[in-house]
Amino acid sequence: xxxxxxxxxxxxxxxxxxxxxxxxxxxxxxxxxxxxxxxxxxxxxxxxxxxxxxxxxxxxxxxxxxxxxxxxxxxxxxxxxxxxxxxxxxxxxxxxxxxxxxxxxxxxxxxxxxxxxxxxxxxxxxxxxxxxxxxxxxxxxxxxxxxxxxxxxxxxxxxxxxxxxxxxxxxxxxxxxxxxxxxxxxxxxxxxxxxxxxxxxxxxxxxxxxxxxxxxxxxxxxxxxxxxxxxxxxxxxxxxxxxxxxxxxxxxxxxxxxxxxxxxxxxxxxxxxxxxxxxxxxxxxxxxxxxxxxxxxxxxxxxxxxxxxxxxxxxxxxxxxxxxxxxxxxxxxxxxxxxxxxxxxxxxxxxxxxxxxxxxxxxxxxxxxxxxxxxxxxxxxxxxxxxxxxxxxxxxxxxxxxxxxxxxxxxxxxxxxxxxxxxxxxxxxxxxxxxxxxxxxxxxxxxxxxxxxxxxxxxxxxxxxxxxxxxxxxxxxxxxxxxxxxxxxxxxxxxxxxxxxxxxxxxxxxxxxxxxxxxxxxxxxxxxxxxxxxxxxxxxxxxxxxxx
Amino acid sequence: xxxxxxxxxxxxxxxxxxxxxxxxxxxxxxxxxxxxxxxxxxxxxxxxxxxxxxxxxxxxxxxxxxxxxxxxxxxxxxxxxxxxxxxxxxxxxxxxxxxxxxxxxxxxxxxxxxxxxxxxxxxxxxxxxxxxxxxxxxxxxxxxxxxxxxxxxxxxxxxxxxxxxxxxxxxxxxxxxxxxxxxxxxxxxxxxxxxxxxxxxxxxxxxxxxxxxxxxxxxxxxxxxxxxxxxxxxxxxxxxxxxxxxxxxxxxxxxxxxxxxxxxxxxxxxxxxxxxxxxxxxxxxxxxxxxxxxxxxxxxxxxxxxxxxxxxxxxxxxxxxxxxxxxxxxxxxxxxxxxxxxxxxxxxxxxxx
Numbered sequence: 079x080x081x082x083x084x085x086x087x088x089x090x091x092x093x094x095x096x097x098x099x100x101x102x103x104x105x106x107x108x109x110x111x112x113x114x115x116x117x118x119x120x121x122x123x124x125x126x127x128x129x130x131x132x133x134x135x136x137x138x139x140x141x142x143x144x145x146x147x148x149x150x151x152x153x154x155x156x157x158x159x160x161x162x163x164x165x166x167x168x169x170x171x172x173x174x175x176x177x178x179x180x181x182x183x184x185x186x187x188x189x190x191x192x193x194x195x196x197x198x199x200x201x202x203x204x205x206x207x208x209x210x211x212x213x214x215x216x217x218x219x220x221x222x223x224x225x226x227x228x229x230x231x232x233x234x235x236x237x238x239x240x241x242x243x244x245x246x247x248x249x250x251x252x253x254x255x256x257x258x259x260x261x262x263x264x265x266x267x268x269x270x271x272x273x274x275x276x277x278x279x280x281x282x283x284x285x286x287x288x289x290x291x292x293x294x295x296x297x298x299x300x301x302x303x304x305x306x307x308x309x310x311x312x313x314x315x316x317x318x319x320x321x322x323x324x325x326x327x328x329x330x331x332x333x334x335x336x337x338x339x340x341x342x343x344x345x346x347x348x349x350x351x352x353x354x355x356x357x358x359x360x361x362x363x364x365x366x367x368x369x370x371x372x373x374x375x376x377x378x379x380x381x382x383x384x385x386x387x388x389x390x391x392x393x394x395x396x397x398x399x400x401x402x403x404x405x406x407x408x409x410x411x412x413x414x415x416x417x418x419x420x421x422x423x424x425x426x427x428x429x430x431x432x433x434x435x436x437x438x439x440x441x442x443x444x445x446x447x448x449x450x451x452x453x454x455x456x457x458x459x460x461x462x463x464x465x466x467x468x469x470x471x472x473x474x475x476x477x478x479x480x481x482x483x484x485x486x487x488x489x490x491x492x493x494x495x496x497x498x499x500x501x502x503x504x505x506x507x508x509x510x511x512x513x514x515x516x517x518x519x520x521x522x523x524x525x526x527x528x529x530x531x532x533x534x535x536x537x538x539x540x541x542x543x544x545x546x547x548x549x550x551x552x553x554x555x556x557x558x559x560x561x562x563x564x565x566x567x568x569x570x571x572x573x574x575x576x577x578x579x580x581x582x583x584x585x586x587x588x589x590x591x592x593x594x595x596x597x598x599x600x601x602x603x604x605x606x607x608x609x610x611x612x613x614x615x616x617x618x619x620x621x622x623x624x625x626x
Numbered sequence: 627x628x629x630x631x632x633x634x635x636x637x638x639x640x641x642x643x644x645x646x647x648x649x650x651x652x653x654x655x656x657x658x659x660x661x662x663x664x665x666x667x668x669x670x671x672x673x674x675x676x677x678x679x680x681x682x683x684x685x686x687x688x689x690x691x692x693x694x695x696x697x698x699x700x701x702x703x704x705x706x707x708x709x710x711x712x713x714x715x716x717x718x719x720x721x722x723x724x725x726x727x728x729x730x731x732x733x734x735x736x737x738x739x740x741x742x743x744x745x746x747x748x749x750x751x752x753x754x755x756x757x758x759x760x761x762x763x764x765x766x767x768x769x770x771x772x773x774x775x776x777x778x779x780x781x782x783x784x785x786x787x788x789x790x791x792x793x794x795x796x797x798x799x800x801x802x803x804x805x806x807x808x809x810x811x812x813x814x815x816x817x818x819x820x821x822x823x824x825x826x827x828x829x830x831x832x833x834x835x836x837x838x839x840x841x842x843x844x845x846x847x848x849x850x851x852x853x854x855x856x857x858x859x860x861x862x863x864x865x866x867x868x869x870x871x872x873x874x875x876x877x878x879x880x881x882x883x884x885x886x887x888x889x890x891x892x893x894x895x896x897x898x899x900x901x902x903x904x905x906x907x908x909x910x911x912x913x914x915x916x917x918x919x920x921x922x923x924x925x926x927x928x929x930x931x932x933x934x935x936x937x938x939x940x941x942x943x944x945x946x947x948x949x950x951x952x953x954x955x956x957x958x959x960x961x962x963x964x965x966x967x968x969x970x971x972x973x974x975x976x977x978x979x
Contacts, residue, residue: 123757160862166709174861190708194727226762259910259926266908266973276817276975284814286821286868287909291814323759331663336756338663345750352742359736366728367717381871382835382853382903384911386925401943402927406907408945413979419945420908420973452759484928494928495941531658557661564658616657 125326125339132213138357139206146199155181156297175378178293182252197365207393210238221455223438230318247300258379270420328565330558399480403501459566461520462601468516469509524608572598681748688741695734702726824872831857832961840960851915852877874903887936893952900951902971907944909972
């Protein structure tokens, strides 16, 4: 009878049968409540800025990786059984190799399109990691990690770190000479851990290196454990993006209380949906023309063989740099060995990444700001943060150079020893220089903005005054520009509260409070930012007594 | 929280409020006031139907191209043999099948995207609208209600009052994951002294890795680098990889008076010295030999060892010298080991000592 009622009401509404799509939607709504969901989201507003698509590149390459990865599992054999190769790649015929390696050869030479899918998978992984790196920089330098988005920053951070390890376990699977060397390096690094190193190594490899287990274990980690966690994080990341609504840059009509842009349906459905195809298409073409990881040229892994110029995928390059630039310190004491030369890089690897995760919390402690922030900072308007970020990126890049010191040496005909010394010195000096230079640039740009607001835009038109003086005509900014250039906020350095309270009782100033005042001074103190023009200054200059 | 003692006035004014949140034109009070959203500017497609038609045709053209590319993909899959190679300027020789499939698939996907984006940019409404934001944190009433509900629930559970239940429950929940940890025990054996021993033993012949023949002193020329394995270890052996990972040997011949280290000289045979091939940094095989200086270099991280001076580290991140194998010659004139390595080969570890 309820069906009757439904039909009746439908008929009374539409005078006839509703279109099929509508009936399916009604059916789904009755069971899933999709209309309430759609009401909030179908016409959700997304602001437009080129940098907002960086995250989309990551999402889409992640989807591409999953699609192509599933295909690859249909043909790949995660086994270290030694077999003699008798496939269609002639140069390796008769060679002993693991089943993992021979099945990768099979995918590359005998499965039609297998090589393409393998190359799409690998290229998409490189792009995924690069996309996340740049996306994180965008979020960092515009202050988009501030409240309420700190947790989403952590989600993104975890995706980046897990992405690195998923990539590493993935490119180790073919068991070729290059990746096996990388696995050996990892095992050597694990061995350096005090007390537990040998145990972890034995447990991870099922005995001594290389053993017969690691490909199968890396396979399970690579296709199940890590991507499972990452999928959850991606979904959580997206839910939070929807829930928090997107950030936007300051501009006319845009405030911390609204979000200005175009609706999901239809504009972003088409743009973002279309962008998935653009990303996939570009990666498809790259995979068609640019060879990646030609494992047949490297041959199967043998622990006693190696090729020169061995390099990990780019996102592991900074770990490679850390391990290469470190002096070989080893301390032997009480019958034990502390392998500092390897263990310190291992710790630094964690510390360098952990700093990224913690930064939002450090900054919010320094500013003491507990409000929501939806308006993005222009990097110049947060000079200290920007300088810190550039310093971190500089350190990362120096490590990348260090990780490829042999390639720099052979390609530029330099001494590898001098490159290593350069990296050792600039591991510290590079970030310091970058910090100072970046801060100067930011302050310069802030000064220029201030000048533009107060004195207008330089038109390039030179006018000669009757008494012979040449002046350049400055054109006042539009209301939109005036607003945009002055919309950012500026913090005062946090002062240490009075040491004596209202009743004249002395209170103890805690060390933590002093520390924060000091850091806050370094962030927002005198000369650390250029005060933005005030309305009074502007009025004084424009009231006619001004210069121009 | 320490930050709560920051007085409000130390924080900058609320964004948007700094200049008065009300949208308005510049006035005497505030020359920087927000003028509000700029008026919408029409695109050519909004006012000229012919331009809109052109856009429509462009989008349709892109979608059609995609269909053709998919047909091309299937045709290439069927028609091109997997082993055919073609020359493409300036990239070089490529697998024809991979090249064709990549281009057609890429085109089929890219043109869908390009069509959709062009459609969105030229034909869909580009009027900017504003959505209100709402505070993420719940209003005080909701907060109070949730706290009260939670207290009520906690009270009804009696968890705080019945300590015995609480403590035993925490105990049980803490212990139960231990089963999972215990189950990991069989992931691998204990290290014991596995890393201290290799296949080398007294009397084992040094077998040339390339020829699979036992080496005589005359086979090792000055300036050459020879790789060797212990007699009896064959590629087809089950444990070949594990054993060669520790036993791999490199052999060079020096002039005995060029050997600076006394122990090295004692452990050599007529200037022939045998060192572990496995780098003491993180275990790469060392494979680069500089004949004039007798330096060997690990290609992975560039640790450099001086083979004429006990293989001590002269550059790079390795922490200690390469272990040397004591060698001699047996009655039949073949090179043989006089024992195992005296110290563990490969990377250092905690128990190495």
